[in-house]
Amino acid sequence: MTAPDLRALVEGASRILADAGVQSPRHDATALAAHVLGQERLELVLAPPVPDGFAEEFAGLVERRRNREPLQHLVGSTGFRYLTLLVEPGVFVPRPETEVVAQVAIEEAARLTDPLVVDLCCGAGGIALSVATEVPGARVVAVDLSVEAVDLTRRNAVAVQADVRVEHGDVADPALLRELDGTVDVLVANPPYIPPDAEPVDPEVRDHDPDLALYGGGLDGLDVPRAVLRAAARLLVPGGLLVMEHAEVQDAAAREAARATGAFVDVESRPDLTGRPRMLVARRAPQPHVTDSAP
Template sequence: MDAVALAGHALGVPNLVLAMAPPLPPDFSARYAALVERRRLREPLQHITGTTAFRHLDLTVRPGVFVPRPETETVAQVAIDAARALAGASAVASILEPSDPTRSAGAAAVVDSSGAVVDSPGAVVVDLCTGGGAIALSVADEVPGAWVTAVELSPEGVALARGDADRLGLAVRVLTGDVREASLLAELDGAVDVLVSNPPYIPPDAVPIDPEVRDHDPDLALYGGGADGLEVPRAVVRAAVRLLRPGGTFVMEHAEVQAAAVRADVAATGAFTDIHTVVDLTGRDRMVVATRRP
């Protein structure tokens, strides 16, 4: 797969089909060999090509920003399903009770000068620790009418997410912020329908083996803080308690070995019900999902 992707990159062909390959330019062999050498030295394929596929999108990748993983596509799916369900229910309600002032699906949110939601006809979705924005952009792409806010601490990540949102024509509000700040997104307190996050969660003594991760993904996106790596994920849980509306959905990625600990952290808040672990496509415990209590 990498060999074909690198050949396509050298030829400027996004999706190279070998049976229909274009004529090779005279300098192809040298350019291709240079790309292969970079990959042999374990530079991430996505850094070499500058792009990666995530669900239905081709996203930009740059050094200094976490490379989205296929496992996180399943996390995005749960958030997308929850937002879609809300949109569907709201649309039905608007048909049955057209005079009802509650939300209906299909239009963007109305906010005041502080950023607070005044009226949101679609689902209000927040993606914390968004990195380059993969989850937030996918929600905006796949849930019509959703009002999506993405928050990232890294300036490089913020710039990348904003750039892709503009390039793809997706309505995502991208903000710089630290999930550990108690006042983060205070204007949305109690107004969020779906809060999703793929925070850093690796413990300090669990240094990744793969050079592509260890040597190229930024530490800020990998290590979650504290002896167990769950300092930042616990901050995400606290933010979810504050931001989610009653009945809102919480989705957060974690490491396979952290499932029980994360469920316990979510339960300890007393703010959630239906707390459970969802596996990824390989059957590994991948995320916690819970519902905000009334």
């Protein structure tokens, strides 16, 4: 009996993953095959011979993916904009929709001279590192409450050769980055925002992303986002830009929370790649002019 070739193995794996409900079965099967072969990409039209031990290792990874372990955890990396980032269990996996959030921050930073950009709740560092590598002269600070996320962002910064200051800190701490008060040009954040009763549907998220990076606290999931708003009001220069991701059902509440601080103008919601309102964008209001009323 002739052993199956690489194309046949990938096709079989694609069917297994499709039956398990994986959204992109062929892509994932091909990515796992490339990972086992030690290649960044795999073109099945020019598929190499199957090396010894490949079938067994590939089958083990396909089984783990069939059980909905995230592809990014299995291959150890993911793409984010123009970067390849290390990914590992215990740290939130960057998502394509967050690339649009990063784009708004990058466009704002790119029009400034030597901008100071702060990324709160940085996770694996995708936004911070994208700003640092796409905007020459940008000074970038990344912060996360998770020690694991801070460590991973630092390693990703080394891997992509980005000069980023990475700090461990709580966005709700009123002393966080106190030395930068009133000096930040762009503050961007993808904070945890899921309400406690809105468990994620996808097993890859529900069972593998850390709760610390998912649930925003409070009945509406907006406790952490509100802390981001307070930090932004303190850190941003007058006219500085806030960009914050949120759930599509939170757009009105996020706008209301921003306006309630009294610190922002031009408050608006903007869409993600699918047209859903997924980010809050607002500018720090100018400081009120105080006149000397003494006689």
